[in-house]
Amino acid sequence: MSKAFTVLDLLDLELRDHNALNLVCKAGRKGLAKPITQPDINRPGLALSGFFDDFNSRRLQLFGNGESAYIRKLEQENKWETVERIFQLEPPCIVFTNNHLPPDKVMQFSELHHVPVLSTSLGSADFSVRLIRTLADVFAPQRTVHGVFVEVSGMGVLLLGDSGVGKSEAALELIERGHRLVCDDAVDIRCVSGNTLLGKPVNPTLGHHLEVRGIGIINVAQLFGVSAIQFQKEIEMVIELELWDSNKEYERLGTKDQAVEILGVSMPSMTIPVKPGRNIAILIETAVMNHRLKQMGFHSAQEFNQNVIQWLESENARNVYLRKNKDSPVS
Amino acid sequence: MVEKDVTVKNRAGIHARPAGMIVTLANKFSSHIFIEKENEKINAKSIMGLITLGVLCNTVVKISASGSDEGAAVDALVKLIDNRFEE
Numbered sequence: 001m002s003k004a005f006t007v008l009d010l011l012d013l014e015l016r017d018h019n020a021l022n023l024v025c026k027a028g029r030k031g032l033a034k035p036i037t038q039p040d041i042n043r044p045g046l047a048l049s050g051f052f053d054d055f056n057s058r059r060l061q062l063f064g065n066g067e068s069a070y071i072r073k074l075e076q077e078n079k080w081e082t083v084e085r086i087f088q089l090e091p092p093c094i095v096f097t098n099n100h101l102p103p104d105k106v107m108q109f110s111e112l113h114h115v116p117v118l119s120t121s122l123g124s125a126d127f128s129v130r131l132i133r134t135l136a137d138v139f140a141p142q143r144t145v146h147g148v149f150v151e152v153s154g155m156g157v158l159l160l161g162d163s164g165v166g167k168s169e170a171a172l173e174l175i176e177r178g179h180r181l182v183c184d185d186a187v188d189i190r191c192v193s194g195n196t197l198l199g200k201p202v203n204p205t206l207g208h209h210l211e212v213r214g215i216g217i218i219n220v221a222q223l224f225g226v227s228a229i230q231f232q233k234e235i236e237m238v239i240e241l242e243l244w245d246s247n248k249e250y251e252r253l254g255t256k257d258q259a260v261e262i263l264g265v266s267m268p269s270m271t272i273p274v275k276p277g278r279n280i281a282i283l284i285e286t287a288v289m290n291h292r293l294k295q296m297g298f299h300s301a302q303e304f305n306q307n308v309i310q311w312l313e314s315e316n317a318r319n320v321y322l323r324k325n326k327d328s329p330v331s
Numbered sequence: 332m333v334e335k336d337v338t339v340k341n342r343a344g345i346h347a348r349p350a351g352m353i354v355t356l357a358n359k360f361s362s363h364i365f366i367e368k369e370n371e372k373i374n375a376k377s378i379m380g381l382i383t384l385g386v387l388c389n390t391v392v393k394i395s396a397s398g399s400d401e402g403a404a405v406d407a408l409v410k411l412i413d414n415r416f417e418e
Contacts, residue, residue: 003369146374163376164358185379202371203383211378217347 004035005138007093007116013134021130026101027117028093028110036060036092039135041128043067048074048082057089060131064124068100075103087113097124140190141263149182149199149233150174152288156199156233158187158267159284161241166274168210170241173281180230181220184210189235191263197235204231237291238267239284244275254290254301332397333405338389341415345386347378349416354378356411362398364408375408 011023011032025032042059048070063071074083086094087109093116096102102117110117120127148159148167152174159167168184175181183201190198201207208221208229221229238260250273251258260269268291272283290300339345345353357364357375364375368390373380375394386392392412396404 144371144373146377146380163374185377186373186383201383202380203385206379206383209379217379 004037006033006035007118008032010036010093010134011118015130015134019130019134021127021134022121023095023118024120025116026096026110026119027107028113028115030111031093031114031116034090034092034114034116036135039132039139041131042091044086045070047086050082052085055086055089057086057091059091061086061091061094062124062128063094063096063100063102065098065100068096068098068102071102071106075105080105080109084109087115090115093118095120095127097122097127137190137192140192142191143189143263144202145187145189145262146185147187148184149187149235151180151182151230151233152285153179153292155237155288155292156182156235157284157288158199158235158238159241160238161274162243164213165241165243166280167241168212170280170284172210172212173279174284175220175224175228177281177285179285180228181208181210182230182233183207189262191265195265197262197265197267198232199235200232207231235262235267237288238262238269239287240269240271241274241280242271244273248273253305255305257294332395333401334393334395335405335409336391336393337409337412338391339386339412340388342388344388344390345381345384347382350378350381352411352416353381353408356407357404360396360398360400360404360407362396362401362404364394364396364404367393367395 010021011025013021015021038056038059040059041062042056043064044055044061045067047055048067071083074080083106090113094110095118097120099119099121101119107117109115122130145158145160146163147161148171150157150159150171159170161167171181171184182199184207186202187199188202192198208219209217210220211217240260250271258269258271259266261267270287270291272280272287274280293300341349343349353366354376365372366375366381366384367373368384368386371384373384375381394405394408394412396402398404
């Protein structure tokens with residue numbers, strides 16, 4: 001990850017519906033620039049009761065119903081040592097779930113030690129799941145790739161190739177044929193759960209524009225409608241476009257499967273040579289269909305090869321039979 | 332490979348017009364040219380990539396090139412950025 005992910009970044013994340021964290025900062029604003037370095041949370045129940053061995057202060061601390069009730073009990077007894085010690089260890093931030101508001105004393109510790117106290121309307125279970133999912137995304141291995149990312153017949157296809165080879169033009173024709181643009185030129189790729197690559201625009205507000213030589217920058221959503229765009233998509237296939245090189249051998253049969261590695265994930269790939277007169281969009285469409293067919297268990301090239309072998313074998317058997325029976329009288 | 336750091340000094344940063352100038356210039360060279368900001372590396376020959384990089388005023392960017400005319404390419408781009416895109 002290039003930049004540190006701070007508590008402020010967490011509050012600023014645009015998460016909607018079932019991803020929303022509903023976080024509000026209640027105190028300790030000076031600590032909002034603290035970086036969150038671990039994609040995990042800690043329930044500080046043991047620490048509150050005074051047991052600090054192996055206490056992970058680098059994690060975000062989550063105070064649920066139980067912890068909040070315990071703090072109220074500590075308030076009645078006016079015992080603040082353990083609570084203050086948690087703040088002294090400077091965790092990135094402290095979150096109270098179920099809209100619980102901590103006592104004023106806790107707010108004072110927060111201001112004093114610059115540890116932000118946040119509050120959310122969500123319950124602990126729900127909040128933990130959403131937060132871990134969000135942080136897993138934030139901390140996922142990331143790479144920016146020069147290419148065009150389109151969705152063709154429901155499949156995420158990453159088009160790679162040198163600039164000027166015609167990636168954007170191919171994308172334009174694909175859009176025209178009813179497929180969708182995810183982003184042009186700079187694709188933000190994240191590897192989630194170890195084997196899935198998600199691609200989206202580097203900058204969501206500038207995404208969904210295409211640069212076409214001779215025309216300039218066009219707004220795809222405005223020109224072709226919202227059905228022509230997609231915000232994020234899993235990358236399922238890589239197609240590399242390159243200028244036709246007459247000295248290079250291109251795949252003729254398609255019996256061998258190629259792959260490229262992105263962020264450690266192996267992706268099925270294909271190289272399509274570009275030259276005038278070849279309709280790249282239709283080639284990409286066909287390649288994607290053929291790939292889907294393969295995934296469904298039907299491998300066109302292999303099946304064709306099997307048929308050829310079968311036919312040759314039967315011809316061979318026929319010839320052997322005919323040769324053997326050449327001299328025998330016909331009944 | 333040739334690399335050079337340069338600070339973007341014009342007030343608006345790299346918006347559409349400067350991006351267009353960089354891309355036009357970069358395309359005159361056959362080398363592979365990249366512009367890097369905070370570990371984010373994009374192809375200097377692609378206009379959308381350059382704009383989405385979001386380079387503000389006083390940002391240091393690294394220009395790198397590899398190929399037959401790498402030195403000339405980096406020098407030309409550094410000069411263009413240093414001259415504030417003739418603004």
